[in-house]
Amino acid sequence: MDLAEIQKVMLGVIQQPLTPSEGMRKRTLDGRPVKKIVDQVIKPNDRLTSFERLEIYNRVYWFRLLSSFMEDFSGLRAILGHRAFEKLATAYLYELPSESFTLRNLGSRLEAWLRKNPKYTPKTPRLALDMARLEWADIDVFDQGELPKLGPGDLSTLGEDPVFHFQPYIRLLDLAYPVDDLLLEIRRHEEAQENDIASNVVVERTHEPQGKRWSVPKREKVLLAVHRQNGEDIFFKRLEPEAFALLRALLRGKPLSQAIEESVNWTQGKIEDITGQLHEWFANWSSLGWFCKPPAE
Amino acid sequence: MPANRFNGYTDYGVGIGLRIPHYNHILEKKPVVDWFEIISENFMIDGGRPLRVLDQILDQYRVVQHGVSMYFGSAQPLNREHLRRLKTLTKRTKTPWLTDHLCWGSVDGKYSHDLLPMPYTFEAARKTAQNIREVRDFLEIPIAVENVSSYAEFHVSEMTEWEFLNEVVERADCGMLLDVNNIYVSSQNHNFDPFDYVNSVDPERVAQIHIAGHSKFEKYILDTHDHPVLDPVWNLYARAIERAGPTATLLEWDDHIPSFDEVHQEALKAKKFIKNKAEEKPVNGNGLGRPYAHPDPPYAAEKARV
Numbered sequence: 029m030d031l032a033e034i035q036k037v038m039l040g041v042i043q044q045p046l047t048p049s050e051g052m053r054k055r056t057l058d059g060r061p062v063k064k065i066v067d068q069v070i071k072p073n074d075r076l077t078s079f080e081r082l083e084i085y086n087r088v089y090w091f092r093l094l095s096s097f098m099e100d101f102s103g104l105r106a107i108l109g110h111r112a113f114e115k116l117a118t119a120y121l122y123e124l125p126s127e128s129f130t131l132r133n134l135g136s137r138l139e140a141w142l143r144k145n146p147k148y149t150p151k152t153p154r155l156a157l158d159m160a161r162l163e164w165a166d167i168d169v170f171d172q173g174e175l176p177k178l179g180p181g182d183l184s185t186l187g188e189d190p191v192f193h194f195q196p197y198i199r200l201l202d203l204a205y206p207v208d209d210l211l212l213e214i215r216r217h218e219e220a221q222e223n224d225i226a227s228n229v230v231v232e233r234t235h236e237p238q239g240k241r242w243s244v245p246k247r248e249k250v251l252l253a254v255h256r257q258n259g260e261d262i263f264f265k266r267l268e269p270e271a272f273a274l275l276r277a278l279l280r281g282k283p284l285s286q287a288i289e290e291s292v293n294w295t296q297g298k299i300e301d302i303t304g305q306l307h308e309w310f311a312n313w314s315s316l317g318w319f320c321k322p323p324a325e
Numbered sequence: 326m327p328a329n330r331f332n333g334y335t336d337y338g339v340g341i342g343l344r345i346p347h348y349n350h351i352l353e354k355k356p357v358v359d360w361f362e363i364i365s366e367n368f369m370i371d372g373g374r375p376l377r378v379l380d381q382i383l384d385q386y387r388v389v390q391h392g393v394s395m396y397f398g399s400a401q402p403l404n405r406e407h408l409r410r411l412k413t414l415t416k417r418t419k420t421p422w423l424t425d426h427l428c429w430g431s432v433d434g435k436y437s438h439d440l441l442p443m444p445y446t447f448e449a450a451r452k453t454a455q456n457i458r459e460v461r462d463f464l465e466i467p468i469a470v471e472n473v474s475s476y477a478e479f480h481v482s483e484m485t486e487w488e489f490l491n492e493v494v495e496r497a498d499c500g501m502l503l504d505v506n507n508i509y510v511s512s513q514n515h516n517f518d519p520f521d522y523v524n525s526v527d528p529e530r531v532a533q534i535h536i537a538g539h540s541k542f543e544k545y546i547l548d549t550h551d552h553p554v555l556d557p558v559w560n561l562y563a564r565a566i567e568r569a570g571p572t573a574t575l576l577e578w579d580d581h582i583p584s585f586d587e588v589h590q591e592a593l594k595a596k597k598f599i600k601n602k603a604e605e606k607p608v609n610g611n612g613l614g615r616p617y618a619h620p621d622p623p624y625a626a627e628k629a630r631v
Binding site: 029030031032034035036038039040042043068069070071073074075076078080081082084085088089092093125126127128129130131132170171172173174196197256259260 | 366369370371372373374375376377394399400401404407429431432433434435436437438439441444446448449452476477478479480481482514515516544545547
């Protein structure tokens with residue numbers, strides 16, 4: 029067996045989900061006997077069989093990923109309960125193993141996966157989806173870059189029907205539940221435990237208690253901007269429908285006139301209602317530093 | 326040899342890992358620390374708090390980058406996006422040398438986020454050395470590779486771990502980050518004498534040393550970085566310093582992290598060994614455990630305590 033084959037075989041086994049008692053499976057999910065595979069590659073010693081030696085890596089793999097995923101999606105876990113969350117996390121991480129060198133991106137494909145797999149959130153699919161989207165936006169906004177802000181002197185260069193450029197740390201979410209309030213409440217109840225995102229430490233797993241049961245909030249349409257201030261503080265800012273639609277179009281690179289049109293169409297409102305508030309909205313967004321200078325030619 | 330071409334001819338002393346729970350203490354109290362080691366991957370980002378903190382640290386401290394996912398030992402090509410981001414960070418930190426592990430951890434773009442052990446074969450040594458050379462050529466800074474703790478061995482291995490390490494660093498002409506805690510952990514898991522390891526590596530290639538704590542389980546030892554350094558590891562450290570000379574040393578403490586002062590005080594114990602070496606005093610009688618001479622079979626001694 030050459031190096032490439034050994035690595036492929038070994039990672040294939042390490043990424044197999046654990047048994048309910050957190051051991052290595054006897055058969056892979058596609059039915060191959062794990063002992064036979066492992067015995068060909070790993071040497072036993074006087075205390076551990078080949079199977080037991082690789083099991084250490086198998087366990088550490090899942091403990092590390094589940095722990096990181098749980099830290100990133102504590103709101104989703106609070107909604108679903110620990111057991112259902114862990115089932116969801118294991119299925120997601122097995123189907124879509126990390127393709128990034130950093131654990132930061134573990135949840136990058138969760139929204140799309142949840143839309144395809146509602147069976148993991150049977151009681152509250154939309155609430156769970158909204159919470160996952162909000163928590164991923166929170167992660168994504170945290171370490172985005174910051175570009176030079178648009179100054180008053182730059183406004184004259186934008187033309188009559190301007191296209192605006194925005195900071196990379198703004199995400200818009202159209203939510204069916206007030207998960208912003210819920211997440212803040214959940215976080216207030218949880219002890220903040222700050223750990224490095226990436227570390228070379230091999231960890232043993234801490235078994236999480238079930239925790240407080242959170243009641244499902246009433247449905248409420250919430251239009252939200254997740255953004256950053258002072259370089260590091262993340263805020264959830266609720267927007268009026270007209271402002272949300274306008275901003276969404278502008279973020280997609282539409283010129284102002286088209287963005288206004290989209291806002292009118294989306295809200296079924298009057299154009300006067302939008303143009304009448306433009307000054308106030310732009311002043312607010314500008315004060316938040318959301319606009320940035322156009323990229324250099 | 327405090328300074329050599331593998332650590333950018335620097336003489337950095339004793340540092341500690343920069344960890345989030347200590348950010349406020351460091352920025353507010355500005356403690357005197359020889360240097361900080363950062364986990365590169367935590368800062369290979371575009372903005373936000375991590376980079377703001379890093380910039381404040383860089384204003385006042387020397388920083389060395391340590392990576393956990395370059396995977397020098399991977400049979401497949403290196404991740405170019407990873408390399409590009411890493412190079413951007415090296416320009417920010419001006420790290421005089423860069424370290425990552427003698428391991429692999431991904432296949433076909435799927436990541437384990439672990440430091441998986443190498444089969445000790447000549448094929449693996451050739452491929453690993455080639456990867457290290459590619460990284461060094463791209464980053465244009467000295468590279469040192471770190472030996473990992475391991476819990477498994479391979480049927481195909483053709484040499485010992487230390488022979489493999491020597492083979493790789495000679496082929497790549499790079500330095501080594503000698504982790505004496507990892508040597509100890511692996512020695513217990515694989516029944517070898519850790520002093521054979523330390524005595525066999527080329528001392529002129531040692532760019533840096535890691536020390537850390539570990540945890541004992543019934544049938545193996547795990548590299549957990551959540552304890553003070555244990556005596557057997559200090560003994561190995563003393564021997565490493567005796568062979569390599571006073572060398573940049575870093576205490577890793579990554580889980581159940583105590584106060585900054587506690588971590589720093591633990592790290593500073595290393596200074597006694599460095600000072601003794603510099604003054605060529607015997608290491609005995611320093612209150613840090615047994616002398617470096619290794620009279621007992623290490624595995625037997627540890628097994629009795631399990």
